Amino acid sequence: MSNLTHKRLEVSNFSKLLLKWHEKDNNRQxxxxxxxxxxxxxxxxxxxxxxxxxxxxxxxDNFLHNFPTIKDxxxxxxxxxxxxxxxxxxxxxxxxxxxxxxxxxxxxxxxFPGNYNDILSLKGVGPYTxxxxxSFAFDLPHAVVDGNVYRVLARVFGxxxxxxxxxxxxxxxxxxxxxxxxxxxxxxxxAIMDFGATICKPVAPLCNHCIFKKHCxxxxxxxxxQLPVKEKKIKQRSRFFYFFIIQHGSKTAIRxxxxxxxxxxxxxxxxxxxxxxxxxDSAVTEALQMKWINGESFIKAEPVIYRQKLTHQSIxxxxxxxxxxxxxxxxxxxEWVDEDRLSAYSFPxxxxxxxxxxxxxxx
DNA sequence: AACTCGGGGGC
DNA sequence: GCCCCAGAGTT
Numbered sequence: 001m002s003n004l005t006h007k008r009l010e011v012s013n014f015s016k017l018l019l020k021w022h023e024k025d026n027n028r029q030x031x032x033x034x035x036x037x038x039x040x041x042x043x044x045x046x047x048x049x050x051x052x053x054x055x056x057x058x059x060x061d062n063f064l065h066n067f068p069t070i071k072d073x074x075x076x077x078x079x080x081x082x083x084x085x086x087x088x089x090x091x092x093x094x095x096x097x098x099x100x101x102x103x104x105x106x107x108x109x110x111x112f113p114g115n116y117n118d119i120l121s122l123k124g125v126g127p128y129t130x131x132x133x134x135s136f137a138f139d140l141p142h143a144v145v146d147g148n149v150y151r152v153l154a155r156v157f158g159x160x161x162x163x164x165x166x167x168x169x170x171x172x173x174x175x176x177x178x179x180x181x182x183x184x185x186x187x188x189x190x191a192i193m194d195f196g197a198t199i200c201k202p203v204a205p206l207c208n209h210c211i212f213k214k215h216c217x218x219x220x221x222x223x224x225x226q227l228p229v230k231e232k233k234i235k236q237r238s239r240f241f242y243f244f245i246i247q248h249g250s251k252t253a254i255r256x257x258x259x260x261x262x263x264x265x266x267x268x269x270x271x272x273x274x275x276x277x278x279x280x281d282s283a284v285t286e287a288l289q290m291k292w293i294n295g296e297s298f299i300k301a302e303p304v305i306y307r308q309k310l311t312h313q314s315i316x317x318x319x320x321x322x323x324x325x326x327x328x329x330x331x332x333x334x335e336w337v338d339e340d341r342l343s344a345y346s347f348p349x350x351x352x353x354x355x356x357x358x359x360x361x362x363x
Numbered sequence: 364a365a366c367t368c369g370g371g372g373g374c
Numbered sequence: 375g376c377c378c379c380a381g382a383g384t385t
Contacts, residue, residue, distance in 0.1 A: 048380045055371060055379085089369025092383070126382045146380045166364070193380055202378055203374065232365080234377090260384090262368065309375090310369055349370065 009156065009215040015181045015188055021199075021211045022191035028198055031060065033190065038112035038137035039070040042100075045129045046093050053197070059088055070112065073098070074105035079346070082265060086346040091265055096124025114138045127173070135185040143176035144189045145169075148196025153179075154228035155200060158217025162231040238276055238314045242283035242303075243269040243351070244292055246331070247323045253334035254345060262313065267345045269319075270331060280318055287320075291330040298323045304358075308350045317350045 030053060032044035043063055047056040062084055067073035073081070078098055085094040100122045104112055113119055114137075120130035131142035143149075150163040153175055161168040181188040199206050207219050218227045246253050246269075254267045270292050272283045280303050287293050300321040308315045327336070337345070342355060 045380065050369085050379060050381055052371070052379050087370075089371085090381085092368065093381090096382085124382070128381055132380065144380070147378070148380070189380095197380085230377095235366085260367090264368085308370085311378095312367065313369090 009212070011178055013215075014156070014179050014212075017211045018191050018195060019181065019184070019188060021195060022187065026191065026194050026198070028194045031057070036137055038114070038133060040064065041133050041137045042112065042125075042129075043097075045132045046097055046124055047088070049093060049129065050090060051088065056088070059084070069110075070101050071105050071110050074101040074110075076101075079344075082346040083344070086266070087349055087352070091263065093124055095265060099123045100125070112137070116140055116142055132189065135189045139184075139186055141177075141180060141182045141185045143173070143180040143185070144193065145173050145176050146193060148193045148200075149176055150228050151202065152192060152196045152200045155205075155218035155224060156212050156216050158221060158223065158227070160227070160229055163228045164230050164232050234311065236312060236314055239316070240274050240276060240278065241315060241317045242272045242274060242280065242287075243317060243319050243354075244272070244287055245269050245319060245321045246292060246297075246328070247321070247339075248325075248327055248336065250338050250340070251336040252339055252342070253331045254337055254342070255334045262310075263348045265346075266348050268347070268351065270334065280320060283318070284320065292328055293322050293324060294328075296325060304354060306350050306353055308353075315350060317354065319354050 030044075032040055035041050035044070044056070044060055047059050047063070063073075066080075066084060067076060076098070081098055082091070082094055085091065085097075088094075103122065104110060112133075113122075116130055116134045119125060119133050120127070122130075125133070128144055128146050131144045134140035134142045135144065150172055153159060153172060154163065157175070159172070159175075161171060163169065163172060179188075199210055205224060207213060207216070207224065210216065210219070213219060218224045244253075253270055255270075257263050257266055257268050270287070272286050274283060274286075284293075284299070288295075293299075300323070303321075304319045306317045306319070308317070347355070
């Protein structure tokens with residue numbers, strides 16, 4: 001086998017080569033790079049969880065502009081924070097961000113904890129983020145293991161163990177910590193993630209000018225496309241949301257989504273969710289039964305349909321406009337908001353898409 | 364161990 | 375369409 005064509009890479013050589021690349025050829029620039037302020041490091045890491053750097057950049061700038069210190073964030077109005085997070089997804093991150101800011105402002109006197117276990121105990125901070133904060137802000141020797149690291153290690157060392165299995169995770173973490181440069185963990189962690197993002201990319205990696213070309217097991221065995229291995233498959237489900245935009249004068253009803261479901265703590269219009277195979281008529285019938293609208297309600301035109309593909313859900317949103325002459329008692333738990341003020345609330349993207357396009361139509 | 368949580372971009 | 379992205383929390 002071509003296993004013999006590559007030279008097995010010594011553990012100490014790996015980080016030496018990597019750091020050399022980092023010094024000479026790594027041109028990747030990001031505002032939080034080299035940052036030692038734990039607040040900024042933490043903020044950037046939370047924003048970047050499962051999120052591409054390009055997508056998170058504007059949010060990072062915006063948050064820092066609005067909340068220069070962690071005390072500012074801790075003192076902030078929650079709705080304002082959610083409005084700033086709007087569109088970024090994974091909204092539990094926002095919840096945990098607020099909780100942790102308040103924890104640090106209160107319990108830690110506004111000073112970010114500087115040891116790994118305390119950092120790991122913070123809400124929204126798992127093994128990756130704790131290692132990132134510990135190494136970047138405090139120079140503590142904890143190796144980060146993110147998607148980049150899994151990919152680089154799996155390929156260079158030819159590891160076929162699944163990265164999403166329990167033992168796989170454990171072994172990758174162990175290897176990552178053996179490879180870590182103990183004297184400059186922050187630089188090493190930055191280097192391996194930048195390397196994964198710019199050279200050892202998921203598809204079409206730049207193997208031709210890769211520093212590990214001579215050593216990479218995946219390259220010499222022609223297994224670049226097969227590594228890393230994932231064993232879990234994504235299940236998709238289809239959902240159909242019938243949103244009722246019920247106008248009373250210039251106001252319309254909205255509420256915060258409080259269930260443990262997608263878009264928790266964002267807002268929505270009165271919603272009837274139906275299984276696949278239903279029609280707008282059946283949703284309207286149900287809205288009539290619930291007395292959200294009545295026989296005198298004026299239903300405007302045709303419903304408007306928007307679709308959104310998420311990782312685990314395929315969502316169809318049907319927006320149904322209606323007008324009522326009296327406030328429906330059945331919607332007393334909803335907020336009646338002037339339509340001009342809707343932009344002050346945070347909504348899922350699919351609702352914002354509808355709102356922004358409707359605004360264009362009404363002009 | 365399996366599930367769930369968004370949105371965007373590359374192919 | 376499918377996969378991936380500086381993952382974490384819940385069941």
